[in-house]
Amino acid sequence: MKNLTRMLKEPGSLALADQCVLSGTNFLTLLFVSRQVSADQFGRFSLAALGLLFLANAHRAIVTQQLNLLGASEDASGLSTRIATLLRAHAVIIPVSIAILGALCVRFFPDLRLFVGASCYLAFFMLQETLRRYWYTVGRIDRAFANDLITYGGRLAILFSISFFTVVSGSTVFLIMAATSLIAFIAGLPVVDIARTVTMARIREVVAQHATTSGWLVLTVLAMWGATQLYPFLIEPLGPTAIALFVASRNLLNAIGIAVQSAGNYLPTRAAKLLHEQGPAGFRRHLLQTLANATIVSIVFILPMLVFATPILEVMYAGRYNDAAPVLRMLSIGIFFALVGTVLGAYALALQDARSNFLSNLGATAFTFTGGLWLIHAYGLSGAAVGGCLSVAIATVLQGAFVWSGIRRLEEADRGHGTTMSPRTGSDSPIRVQPECSIRTGADA
Template identity: 30%
Template sequence: MNGAWTAIAGRAAWPRAWRLARYRRPGWALADQCVVSACNFLTIYLFARTMSTPAFGAFMIAHTGLMLLTSMQGALIVQPHNVLAAPLEGASYRRFTAALGVAQVLFTAALCAALAAAAAIVWALGATGAGVVMLALAAAAFPWLAQEFVRRVLYTHGETRAAFANDALTYGLQLAGALAAVIWLGGGADARAAFVVLGASSLAGAAAGLWQLRGHLQWNGGWLRALIAWKEAWDFGKWLSAQNLLAWMGTHGHAWVVGIMLGAEQVGLYRAATHLTNVINPVRQAAFNYLPSRGSKVRHSDGQAGLSRWMRRTFWFLLLAPLPVALPLMLFPGPILSLAYGDRYSGPELALILALATLAQLVTFVKFTFDLGLLALRGTKSIFYVHLIPVALLFTTGIGLVYAFGIVGVPLSGLLIGVAVLAATAVAYRRLAKAQEAG
């Protein structure tokens, strides 16, 4: 009798344990992103307060380049792993992960070598300052991208606690390094010092990540299996990489437009003000890291109907979750800027920029619901076509708004782009879902 009750209790305990695990994983994902976002936020904030405005502007222009490299790696390697490897188990998963790990090393080495060569050319042409910044970026990019690969691979099978541990090490060292740099260098801190901090801390995280991934890797299929995995990842990611390039141009290309039209100092002013919108990042990036593989699994197990139900729940989460942070930024931007920077970055113009940029962030956040649907349906080609819109708007109305309104034109352009892309992504998802149901 006791054995029967034990068996019944055991069967009842499994669903409860499974449900608890489902909630713990998003909890660790949120904690992880809180660490990443808080440390990144404070790192950039320390540099914004300490560097001269032109030096900070130059750093942020180069930093957008680092974000582009991260985005390209995400499209070609990381997101294919998050989606394609999510249903895999055992040796199949380990071989696929090892193949993409080799691809990541080769991809990153090629990017950094090309960037270093470009830095040498710029230096030889007489732009010594720009060449030094580009060389520092090339040196920091390799460990940065390696650590990003590690943390995102851990997310594929929901190992969010391990990702949290790696990021706590990496970004804790980053914040400590930034604090040491601004104390030691003061107003003399520049982009070179900033990239030394980013690169050194990422190197520590990447080294720890190699140990964490020891059970994820199995290289016994040879180069033929690797080539098959690379082709599968390329077929998935080629349109996504083009889309990410277009999205980067639509989202971060404004910094380059402002730099060319108005100078690095204006970039520094704009990025210092809008940096405060990054307090939304913990929820946003936790969703970006955790949800793509979850959507893929829902589509795989429950079909289109299950994916649609999951997306409805996700839409309301993505709409409501950032509001407690976003509303104060939109309603009280002036006092918040004064509290953060004192008189250095204040005034009605920068307050308006902060409010508009926050609203644009919310629109982009909600749009991610339909990105998730397209990714789960493997509609990366549709995502690419949608993101032709930001580039077209940036180089037409975006430039016009910057010309007419100065740096206030940047968040106006960002808001216009966000609304247009939200509408287009929703339409693209619905059309693809209907086509797959009919087919």
């Protein structure tokens, strides 16, 4: 029991538990809304949620990931000033983000109440997420986990409580999400070491640092969205019901997201260590073994979706979206490519090759706006499912080509020098990487 308690308090275990809470709550929230509202309303809610997810990804690239990277090497005073600056910067970030959300609303989900609810959630989510990432930066994952229990656990408690008394609309769900995020932010703010005064010179310095280092990350976010996330928006001409069927299928497949996220978090540092200790040969062997394991996990997950698609939809959505069975079967095949792509992306990071992340997803984006659009035009919803699967497959194949090319270069350098070379510098020093996966099917907003 003592060993179990100690293991649960380990940072890695807490981080995994935190991710489970976040991913599980987002999965259950979509499931809850799908059973509360009509198919048309669920389609519009899903587009609003995807718009929020895009803005959350951009916020992560510009603000929170830079907080992790830059703040990790700062002393307490410097980090205190950085978090103070970033929180103040939300006075500009939030209105700009809401304006972008408004543009998406006008085009894709014209519903004023839905927009108001989503805007409130976006504002308070960004503030709470900034605090959450601050705790990850200072190594206090226990505080991040506790704060997320307020945000996400509180959300589920309220949603399921009021559902006994009334039917909950999509806009109400967003307002509840906003309320729990605000409560968590207010609860967490007093325990964060925030500088009380910050000079304008320091504010300009922090803003310049984030602007300089986030450029490629923002481009990568755009590329990943073009590769995997745009299809619900592209099928908007087919109507809200078609969007609801597509999103209902994808939501079930997001159940494997915890495994994908865990692999993306763990593998880069593990692979980098192997490359340093065992050289390219050991790195290659470990990659092949990991790919074999990923294939087995994918098959175990995919087979029930292929065989029991209709019964699964019947149970999960109370018979509302049984017509999505063909879409679910096709999209489930993409899980194999998503998981393999995550593995390859992690090993690419171990090779210190972050550029391949962008290029592989850019190639998939090019297909989305050519072959994907043609498939939707020719075959409707089924074409969107095929296109989504092919986009992920293309990104994975391209990422694999980059990884194998990098391994070959390392092996040639190793044979030429007779030592284990690091991929960029030619030294045998340990390789440090940021644990982020390359090819994804989505992120949690």
